[in-house]
Amino acid sequence: MPTPVRAASFLDKGGTGKTTSVAHLGVALSEQGHEVLLIDLAGKQGDLAKHLGKWEDVKAEIEADDDWPNISTVFDDTWDKIVDKLGDSAVDELIIETDEGPDLIPAHPGLDSLDAELGNIDDAEDRYSRLDKFLTEHIDSRGYDVVLVDLPGLTNNVSYNGLWAVDGVIAPVEMGPFESEQAVALRNDLEKFQERFPTDVRLAMVLPNKIDSRTKLAEKYLEAFSEEYPDEIAPEPVPLSQDVRNAAERGQTAFALEDPSTTASRAREAFLTDAEELVNRLGGSA
Numbered sequence: 001m002p003t004p005v006r007a008a009s010f011l012d013k014g015g016t017g018k019t020t021s022v023a024h025l026g027v028a029l030s031e032q033g034h035e036v037l038l039i040d041l042a043g044k045q046g047d048l049a050k051h052l053g054k055w056e057d058v059k060a061e062i063e064a065d066d067d068w069p070n071i072s073t074v075f076d077d078t079w080d081k082i083v084d085k086l087g088d089s090a091v092d093e094l095i096i097e098t099d100e101g102p103d104l105i106p107a108h109p110g111l112d113s114l115d116a117e118l119g120n121i122d123d124a125e126d127r128y129s130r131l132d133k134f135l136t137e138h139i140d141s142r143g144y145d146v147v148l149v150d151l152p153g154l155t156n157n158v159s160y161n162g163l164w165a166v167d168g169v170i171a172p173v174e175m176g177p178f179e180s181e182q183a184v185a186l187r188n189d190l191e192k193f194q195e196r197f198p199t200d201v202r203l204a205m206v207l208p209n210k211i212d213s214r215t216k217l218a219e220k221y222l223e224a225f226s227e228e229y230p231d232e233i234a235p236e237p238v239p240l241s242q243d244v245r246n247a248a249e250r251g252q253t254a255f256a257l258e259d260p261s262t263t264a265s266r267a268r269e270a271f272l273t274d275a276e277e278l279v280n281r282l283g284g285s286a
Contacts, residue, residue, distance in 0.1 A: 004144040005282045006135065006166040007204060013182050014153035017172040017209040020248065022150040023051040027255045028275035030101025034145040039071065040107040041158055042150045049106040052098040053251030058106045069093055072110025074134040075118065091138045100256055118157035127157060128197065132165035146279065163193060167282045168204025175208060175221035180228065204281050207274060209238035235277050236270035239263045
């Protein structure tokens, strides 16, 4: 069975649209016939589950103390023993179905202490390769075509696990000078990461989002990004859309809107185009 394409949404900055991008790219890929798994490592707040209308279910399990095993568990030294005891059901417990196509492994409060726990592991390869080991041993054989990981908006041991595990990085950016600096820093960090560790992760897609085409400044920055990242820039920027924001607050993506606005329709088309290109860039089946 072919192994799934793996990508992570990451930029060392919060509020750039990483979770929104993962949710919409995941649904877009599902719309195109791919089997998709989304993994939320971005923090205990569970934004990806909220975006896909599953947070109340996840929250109820957490409050009822019926949330073991969970995503933080797979990084633990005892994970192999858990699998030995529970078998495939250990992984089944992690995965929930969403109403928009992709499956989801949601975030968990255990992620709060995970960075420090990983920092206590002396061997760097063991510290950073635990997510990759989990995906290779327990996810690759489950028939997914694409695995998308939402990483924290900062560089830490959790995000390094994500970078180690994936083939490429999606960098959602808004149009501004600071985001440009962050994207440059990300590309440099990935090159250093490749030099230090046995990984081929690369910057696969710079994804401009929340673009207000009515402003000349946004167009100026978009042109600058295209010149700086001619091979990495997404084919379609994602427009700013209040409809997309409103949908997220209701636990939906733009694909679930019955009567989308013009900007939401354009956002859907952009994500469909960019999702197809992402798979092509990472060597998957279109």
